[in-house]
Amino acid sequence: MAITLGLHALLAPIGSLMFAVLYVVWRGDPVRRARRMQAITAWSYRVMHRWLTVFGVTSLDLQKSLAELPDGPCVVVANHPTLMDVTALLGLLGGASTVAKPDLFERRSLRPLLHGAGVIRGTGSDPLSAQRVVDDATAALAAGFRLVIFPEGTRSPRDALLPFGRAAFEIACRARVPVVSVTITCAPLWLSKDRPFLDPPHPTPVLNLRTLAVDDPARVDYDSRALRQVVEARFRNWMRLGRPHSPTPIHEDESPWPMPSKTA
């Protein structure tokens, strides 16, 4: 833990300075800059999770996670049990746009990274600011980026899920890109709402990220309500079934989707 805190204290200012410099140096093409900065942050997150595993702070298997991802742009939705899942997910994806709380954009040290990497400012107190978020997110998808959204809007409660918001599904429907559901577990739980940083559990927390399903919004006629309902129901089913961490085939009689005709 002391090594972790020491490395963070040493590297965080260097990282902030590096991104501030890159933000200026790569100012010519914002899409290219975002792609490069996302790749750098993803690589950094993978390195971070490697040394966290080596030092026994947490464990994440970088090789076995997230199979069968679409090649092109998509909206990745996931439950959010711990703060570590953000870095793990972005590291495994190799870069993606995300939506961050507006408060983070007020931190001067983070601004070059957030703006440079194409992070989208989330909704503030104005309920109609969702329009800007949807517009920015669809533009990012049109530029070929993947987009990560935690549809609960905040960290998940222990062994439960909050209701899913509709923004991720509306964005996928408007951009006409698939929704990738990723399930995340952290056992024992750490960096959750009720387990702070300075209270690490024993044994070492193990992070697991798996692709649960890939859904094409065309199958619900680009209806974001229906899409949310299907995806949220599948997540709740996964949680109810004891969170088996392997992609679970959806049988025809259990599928919430209208299945294609066998004779077609």
Add this chain to the structure above:
Amino acid sequence: MADALEDRLKVLIVESLALEDVDPQSIETDAPLFGEGLGLDSIDALELALAIHSEFGVRTKENDEKNREYYHSVKSLAEFIRSEQAKASSPAP
């Protein structure tokens, strides 16, 4: 007794947001529309703003800090619509 505008708003919310399981009369005039109240989300807010513009001719400005107050409940929305309609009908100075 609830005002007619409040009643029209309740019906508009149910119809425009396709809340199939909600009876308009069951929506409390003072209850929050978002979060722990009716449970609407940010995309519902956008659709409701469009419906209000279409039904009442009142346009909600984006990035207005007061939108949170206007969209708090049926009661606050009705007050916002009345205020905007009064502004529109008053003669220009």
